[in-house]
Amino acid sequence: MGTLSIRNLNKSFGALHILKDISVEAMQGEFLVLVGPSGCGKSTLLSAIAGLQKSDSGEIRIDDRDVTNVAPKDRDIAMVFQTYALYPNLTVLENITFPLEARGVPRAERWKEADRVAGILHIENLLDRRPKQLSGGQRQRVAMGRALVRNPEIFLFDEPLSNLDAKLRVVMRTEIKKLHADLGTTMVYVTHDQIEAMTLATKIVVMKDGVVQQFGKPIDVYERPANQFVAGFMGSPAMNFLNGTMTADGVQVERPDGGTILVPAPNLAEGEQVVLGLRPEAISDAPFNDNGPAIPFQWPLELLEPTGAETIGILASQPGGDEIVARLSAKPRVATGRAVQLYMNLSNICLFDAQSGKALWHSAIEEGQP
């Protein structure tokens, strides 16, 4: 029931190799999120799952049935499109019941189903309107209603929230999560928004240039990124990357104002150049009391950006390096313009190979096999 299995899927458009040997599995009830920057192939992958796009090689199985060459309508899937794709001349009721009509479901039953779905999505009072009389959020609900009414094995969502304003996006995100909890149906969801991916997913597929970079639980992807790309893509503000050198006692990191700090880590290859990955929340202006081991260190602070709940601290960057961001307390007692006393949480750091960007070591313990 509702399992999805993709094996060694390839797809090219001319010379452009869009999907490179993609393999992904989803169990029944999984909320699988495909995330990545634009052009990474996530939408193409979804189209391939839907059957709207033919793949060149590889296999797609739904419910353990090979559907690689099956027409979209026979795959037992329903899809919500980024543009909503509502039929403009039909009413909301007709839009929702159209898929059933096409399947020869009698009218009375169609209406009953429409009522059920409208109840779930709170659109009972919109049934006789046409799409152009609806707001963006309402259209989104109708599009979901049209998918729900089908009772498919798998729901496919193609960036469904990207046309909504920021506030509504958060509301609908929660509703989709609730819907998934209530229905328990397998869902595959494409987004470029890593927060959507983190909040919704039970499994995340991070993609870049047509290659799966990492496939795992959200917390694992967040705490134990497979490479520097995943580490930088997931999380906002993004993970900080500090250049360092491997020594017998740990990683030696050069400070922009001269001097070094030593971050304890296993000695993987002495003398090698590595990149130390540090989440903004792993840097604080106060000692971490109950969050595991931490070390104090000095670093020049350039700017403070209070957001109310917390203050974003911009630290001086290493020569040639990126900006370093720290999540400080709401009212930090530190002054900008000079080196200040900060603390580094050691329970959540990563080491990457400076050349390949591959992860060498994570201090966080794995939550469980994906």
Place this chain on the structure above:
Amino acid sequence: MIAEVVTGQQGMLDRILRWSIYVMLIGFAIFYLAPFYVMVVTSLKSIDEIETGNLMALPQNVTGYAWNEAWNVACIGTDCRGMAPYLLNSLMASLPATIIPTLIGAVNGYALSLWRFRGSELCFGLLLFGAFIPYQIVLLPMAQFLGAMGWSSSIFGLAFVYSVYGLPFTTLYFRNFFASFPEDLVNAARVDGIGFFRFFWRVALPVSVPIIVVSVIWQFTNTWNDFLFAASYTDANSATSMVALNNFVQVATGVKRYNVDMAAAIITGLPTILVYVVAGRYLLRGLMAGAVKG
């Protein structure tokens, strides 16, 4: 202060430009409407008045004589039944030649832009080729074909020719219209299992009203106003109003009855004007919808 002066000058310039546009438009309107005005007033005058009076003057005694003559009495050849029967012939040729190519063109355009298949572009290219064939080239082969089918000198044959030659144009219109149709809608239909024709009837066709209007106006006026095919493929009984009008005006002997000629010409032209007036308000929308994406 300076801002006020500037806006004052701009306002003045704006007004001058606006009025010169109005004057120009009114001038063109008069220029184009003048012949029609002359036709209408002439058709309402008696022959005496036409011969003695001014061409542009309004009729002193309005008379329906010319209209009655043209509609009921006028002789085309030896047949003196007026224009009425030929108008009916035209209608019987133009109506199917409007409806059928519009419908088929809609299906063609819909398939060619929304349900692409291997070779659909080539298919469209070949169809488009038909739009560039001068009618004179096919005159003889088509006559032979109609003869072979037993459709010579029949309204049916004429309607057939019109339909065939309308198809490239109606297909082109609908294909371009559907090219700007959101692709996701078709994808949604494919996922939802809504078939080719169900989607066509329930969604695609209702949405394409503006381009249907364009196609109808195009086909109706073109077939109604056609003289070449009508003159070649019809006989005295199946002649369309264009052919009849020509015979009537050219062949008449004795005194030229300008008032009757004018009345007959207006009667012949009236249906196309009617189509424009009824459907015209959609025309601009349709032309733009086909031309501009989104």
